Amino acid sequence: MPARNILVINCGSSSIKFALVNEAQEHFPLSGLAERLGSADAVLHWQRDGGKDSLAIPNADHRIALAHLLPMVQGAADGHLHGIGHRVVHGGESFTRARRLDDQVIATIATIAPLAPLHNPAALQGIEAALKLFPTLPQVAVFDTAFHQSMPEHAYRYALPEALYREHGVRRYGFHGTSHHYVSHRGAQMAGLPYASSSWLVAHLGNGSSTCAIVNGESRDTSMGLTPLEGLVMGTRSGDVDPNLHSHLARNLGWNLEKIDHMLNNDSGLLGLSGMSNDMRTLEQAREQGHPGAALAIEVFCYRLGKSLASMSCALERLDGVIFTGGIGENSPLVRSKTIAHLKLLGLALDDAQNARCVRGVAGPIEAAGHPRVLVVPTNEERQIALETLASLG
Template sequence: MPARNILVINCGSSSIKFALVNEAHSQFPLSGIAERLGSPDAVLHWQRGSGERDSLIIPNGDHRTALSQLLPLVQGAAGGKLHGIGHRVVHGGELFTAATRLDPKVLAAINATAPLAPLHNPANLQGIEAAMKLFANLPHVAVFDTAFHQTMPEHAYRYALPDSLYREHGVRRYGFHGTSHRFVSRRAAEMAGLSVGDSSWLSAHLGNGCSTCAIVNGQSRDTSMGLTPLEGLVMGTRSGDVDPNLHSHLHRTLGWSLEEIDRMLNRDSGLKGLSGLSNDMRSLEKAREQGHAGATLAIEVFCYRLAKSLAAMSCALPQLDGLIFTGGIGENSPLVRSKTVAHLRLFGLSLDNEANARCVRGVGGAIQAYGAPRVLVVPTNEERQIALDTLALLDH
């Protein structure tokens, strides 16, 4: 049977990331992004394989415009043989524990979950509906960021709040980045020569959004993000954990509205807020080398809070087969990895400096010092995982 092609689509409110995944090739035949959708500057960028890059201005183009421009490019790159479309959906609530074929009932359920992810689910739906009209004769599959974490035990996902808030309104910890944590833990088991079904991992997905996860025998047992992606670690622009009473304190003392506090915690905090400079770790590492106090502090807080979260996640593991670093920062910052591991001395973790320095720009591998517990850098590939989940569903 010839290798099949899956188009993976990830829609934001004003963007669409896409990748054409061929099951037999590690490189994407086509990938890219449509951004600034709905504005006069809307543009579609794409790349064929590792070579030719191209762009097309689509003034005021919406999701549907971008997808219709993308359609002939995809058909061409797939040699006219496209087998299905996998959609990333951020929040599946408690309804979805695995990838699911899209139909009117599933669309309605994703819509009903929108209050839990008001920035993400409506945008995901917009893209899904546009794609289902344009690719009407193809199977469409939703892959949920939250699904992997539906194996968490109740003592890990419940908040200590009145029971009715959970029973009637779904207020609980859901977790995100599930597709990435799932992909890298499977890959880590492969790299270590261990069985997925008999191994335990701590995983740190570090990008503009960051989360940790405890994975036992291929299942999520705990994760740092909660009801929303704001809980947990310090991130690019998100604060992570703060005192729950901060809202009322800021409202009382500064007169801030809920919207202002929400914006500050999600858009103006994290690395950006601490450094007063940037949410980009690369810029902060350069500024730190030049003695910038804010950048230095932001990196220290980021690494300490990450180590603290990993130590907390270890409560869910029967043993530790390895610590995984992934995501843009996790895969490319030897500094963050070494500073974080330095806080975890009680675990006996220690890095080989040369191996750590070598793991950047897509290079993965073991970076622990000789005789120390396993530490791996594992490049994530959420698009491939979404394609694999889509194919697995099409095989049934």
């Protein structure tokens, strides 16, 4: 049977990130980004066969952008496209796995939209456009939250009145599920362990960051909650704060909910602490030059990350290893070193040379000899979405 091709689509409100994934090839035959959709500056960027190109598509919406993309996809797939996998951020409690799209699935995604008002409506735009352009092609929704639906109730429930959960779905859902799933499976392969009987702590670190405890291939706890704001310090997100901060700011500064929400999501995290940037690379350079805000931001980021990983260990009976992934996790030896230094009670320690080697896509073990396993595993969410799409298609 020839290797199958899946087009992976990740839609934002004004963008489409895409990748053509061939199950037998490590690299994507085609990938790119359509951005600024709906404006006069809309543009389509793509990479194919090592070359890069762009096309202006003024005022294009999602459907027009996908229509421009179609000939490229068919060409890169040699006319053999087997399905489309759509990334959908929130599946609520309705979806525990990827699902082939039909009217009922689409209606349920729309019903869940209040839990992810910035993401699910955008995904539905892409789904609607793709179904019109590819009406006979199998299409699948892959949910960020689905991997975490294996969490036990004591991990996902908040200590709030029962009605808020039963009637309004207020609970912890978790995100980055495709990444946590992919790297824990890949980590088990790298370690020569059966995934179905292995136990991991994973740190997905980027502009959005989360940790996850994974036991026998299932999420048992994760740091993000009802929204992606809960948990770690992130690029511009605060992570955990005192729940009474909202009323404190409202009473003392007269801030409304919209202003507080914007501050916590857009002006906080590494950016808020440093006063200069949400980019870890910029902060590491500034720290070397003596910038106190950059140094503080990195220290807080790593300490809070260490605390989160330690708390996730409550969900494990044993530890087969810690995995770092995501843009920061894969490329910052400093963050890995500082974080592991906070976890001495777990017996963790790094080999400095191995830690320094694992950057720019280099994977491998970085633990010191005689200490528990620590791995750097580059994530590949597009490939995981493609794999789950293929599994749904049979």
